Amino acid sequence: MAPESPELRVILVGRTGLDARLRVDPGIEVIRARTPLDAIGELSDPIDDRSPAAAVVVVAPDAEPPVNGDSASRGDNLPNFLAGLRHVDPCVRVFRVGAGSAQAGLYDGVVEANATAQTLREMLREAAADGRARTDGVDRERPSADTAVDPIVDALLAAGSERPIGDAPMVERLLRGGEALAEGLALIRDRTGRADVEFMPPGAERDAAGAVALVPGGAGGAPAGVLRSAGATPEELHPHAAWLGLWLRLSSQLGELRQAAFRDPVTGAWNRRYFDRFLTVAIDRAREARRSLTVLVFDIDNFKQFNDEHGHGAGDEILRETVRMLTSVVRPTDRVCRIGGDEFAVIFYEPHGPRDPGSRHPTSVFDIAQRFQRQVHSCRFPKLAGLAPGTLTISGGLATFPWDGSTAEKLLDRADRLALESKRAGKNVITLGPGALKLRDGGSPE
Numbered sequence: 001m002a003p004e005s006p007e008l009r010v011i012l013v014g015r016t017g018l019d020a021r022l023r024v025d026p027g028i029e030v031i032r033a034r035t036p037l038d039a040i041g042e043l044s045d046p047i048d049d050r051s052p053a054a055a056v057v058v059v060a061p062d063a064e065p066p067v068n069g070d071s072a073s074r075g076d077n078l079p080n081f082l083a084g085l086r087h088v089d090p091c092v093r094v095f096r097v098g099a100g101s102a103q104a105g106l107y108d109g110v111v112e113a114n115a116t117a118q119t120l121r122e123m124l125r126e127a128a129a130d131g132r133a134r135t136d137g138v139d140r141e142r143p144s145a146d147t148a149v150d151p152i153v154d155a156l157l158a159a160g161s162e163r164p165i166g167d168a169p170m171v172e173r174l175l176r177g178g179e180a181l182a183e184g185l186a187l188i189r190d191r192t193g194r195a196d197v198e199f200m201p202p203g204a205e206r207d208a209a210g211a212v213a214l215v216p217g218g219a220g221g222a223p224a225g226v227l228r229s230a231g232a233t234p235e236e237l238h239p240h241a242a243w244l245g246l247w248l249r250l251s252s253q254l255g256e257l258r259q260a261a262f263r264d265p266v267t268g269a270w271n272r273r274y275f276d277r278f279l280t281v282a283i284d285r286a287r288e289a290r291r292s293l294t295v296l297v298f299d300i301d302n303f304k305q306f307n308d309e310h311g312h313g314a315g316d317e318i319l320r321e322t323v324r325m326l327t328s329v330v331r332p333t334d335r336v337c338r339i340g341g342d343e344f345a346v347i348f349y350e351p352h353g354p355r356d357p358g359s360r361h362p363t364s365v366f367d368i369a370q371r372f373q374r375q376v377h378s379c380r381f382p383k384l385a386g387l388a389p390g391t392l393t394i395s396g397g398l399a400t401f402p403w404d405g406s407t408a409e410k411l412l413d414r415a416d417r418l419a420l421e422s423k424r425a426g427k428n429v430i431t432l433g434p435g436a437l438k439l440r441d442g443g444s445p446e
Contacts, residue, residue: 006026006027006028006029006051006052007027007028007052007054007125008027008028008029008052008054008055008056008124008125008128009028009029009031009043009051009052009054009055009056010022010028010029010030010031010055010056010057010058010124011031011032011033011039011042011043011055011056011057011058012030012031012032012033012058012060013033013034013035013036013038013039013057013058013059013060013063014033014034014059014060014061014062014063014064015060015062015063016058016059016060016097016111017060017097017113018058018097018111018120019032021116021117021120021121022117022120022121022124024117025117025121027121028121028124029051029052033063034063035063036059036063036065036081036084037260037261038261038273039057039059039081039085040081040084040085040088040257040261041257041258041260041261041262041273042261043055043057043085043088043089043092044088044089044175044254044257044258044261045258045261045262053172053175054091054128054129055089055091055092055093055128056092056093056094056095056124056127056128057085057092057093057094057095058094058095058096058097058111058124059094059095059096059097059107060097061096061097061098064078064096065077065078065080065081066078067079078106079106082094082106082107084257087250087253088175088254088257089171089175090171091128091171093108093109093124093127093128094107094108095107095108095109095110095111095124095127096109096110096111097110097111097113098110098111098112098113108127109123109127111123111124167187169183169186169187170183170184170187170247174247174250174251174254179251180247180248180250180251181199181244181248181251184243184244184247184248185197185198185199185244188227188240188243188244191240192229192232192236192237192240194229194231194232196210196229196230196231197227197228197229197232197237197240198227198228198229199215199225199226199227199228199244200212200225200226200227200228201225202217202222202223202224202225202226209228209230210228210229210230210231210232211228211229211230211232211233211234211236211237212226212227212228212234212237213226213227213234213237213238213240213241214226214241215227215241215242215244215245215248216241216242216245216246217245217248217249223245224244224245224248224249226241227240227241227244261273262274264338266316266319266320266338267319267320267322267323267338268320268323269323269327269336269337269338269344270335270336270337270338271337271338271339272337272338272339272340274335274337275335275337275339275345275347276408278335278337278347279295279347279408279411279412280408282347282349282351283401283407283408283411285351286349286401286402287401287402289351291350292400292401292402293347293348293349293400293401293411294347294348294365294398294399294400294401295345295346295347295348295398295399295400295401295411295412295415296345296346296348296365296369296396296397296398296415296430297339297343297344297345297396297397297399297412297415297416297418297419298343298344298345298394298395298396298397298419298430299340299342299343299344299394299395299396299419300318300319300322300342300376300392300393300394301392301393301394301395301423301427301428302427303315303318303341303342304342306318306392315342318392319338319342321379322344322376322394323336323338323344325372325375325376325379326344326346326372329368329371329372329375330346330348330368331348331350331368333349333350333351334346334347334348334349335347335349345412345415346369348365348368365398365400366398366430366432369396369398369430370430372394373393373394373428373430376392376393376394377392377393377428379392393427393428394428394430395419395422395423395427395428395429395430396415396418396419396422396430396431397414397415397416397417397418397419397420397421397422397430397431397432397433398415398418398430398431398432398433399411399412399414399415399418399433400433403433404433405433414433415433418431418432418433419431
């Protein structure tokens with residue numbers, strides 16, 4: 001029998017003490033976030049299309065942002081944190097553990113730390129259902145001045161009672177990390193009954209035939225583009241153009257949130273937060289499909305020495321170029337992550353199996369790793385002056401699921417230990433785990 005799909009995401013921020021009581025319920029997907037910014041990132045970017053859309057955030061006292069802070073960041077103070085969450089998902093409900101804070105009134109409710117598991121689960125499910133109900137116009141509440149969301153969301157909440165229902169596909173697409181323009185155009189064509197409505201880039205109105213309406217852009221005032229239709233009037237198109245402009249702005253801002261939450265700012269690689277989440281889900285999918293999955297963990301040999309002798313600018317260049325080279329040799333479904341200072345991990349993941357029927361997973365992965373290893377060794381890094389090429393090397397370990405590790409933690413630990421063996425072997429070495437080694441050589445890991 002297939003496992004029950006979760007119907008509710010619960011994001012726990014800080015040490016809530018609720019994990020164990022919630023994880024026993026297969027209908028709840030429990031996600032832990034260390035900081036408020038982590039929670040915004042988790043809400044904005046579910047790891048895959050199986051994550052529930054309904055979400056509740058529960059904040060522990062140790063992770064609660066202060067009331068005041070630098071207004072430039074969404075997670076730096078409590079009002080900005082709550083606004084950031086509601087910006088991402090207007091339907092989200094946010095609770096605090098315990099009522100001790102003077103700011104508890106800013107939340108949607110309080111979760112008692114000693115609540116029973118059944119009471120806790122029922123309360124959170126009801127909260128999520130209430131959040132969805134409040135977007136259908138039946139029980140609409142405008143946000144207070146203290147917790148006002150971004151003007152985009154405020155405008156959407158003020159639109160008609162029928163609007164959020166029709167916007168549900170847009171909300172779903174953005175929550176899944178999708179792009180807003182195609183879905184927005186489809187909704188506009190459906191609402192106007194005009195199949196010829198199209199979006200054109202800024203300036204195209206000069207050459208467009210038929211009615212046009214400017215789609216507003218961001219804070220700078222430049223238009224995002226125009227809507228055009230041969231059969232409509234400008235007055236008919238104008239409200240739809242304004243509506244689409246709001247969604248395009250929201251889509252852009254959500255993209256920035258995802259970048260801040262899951263990307264390493266120096267190299268552009270996925271960060272450790274993303275690595276931990278993705279590897280767990282990828283292993284679950286590989287287990288269901290009875291496929292292999294391999295993790296390469298490596299670092300740059302003697303990186304600290306290069307950093308100390310040539311400066312952090314040279315060190316950052318090495319890190320960026322390393323990610324660029326690695327990204328150029330991996331496959332589109334693989335994930336390149338920076339999980340430490342000069343430590344990287346690659347998740348070699350083929351969700352639909354190898355495209356080449358004759359390809360063996362560990363063999364192709366090892367070939368990729370060796371090609372990348374040679375690229376690093378032969379690369380000329382300008383800021384290392386006369387020391388390159390031939391100066392830099394990498395040492396790593398390859399571990400393959402399920403034989404070298406049956407969980408994300410075990411697989412990463414095995415790859416880490418294999419990388420350490422590579423260091424002890426003289427560096428510039430990639431060591432394979434027993435399972436990966438036997439499969440590469442055509443044998444059975446059993």
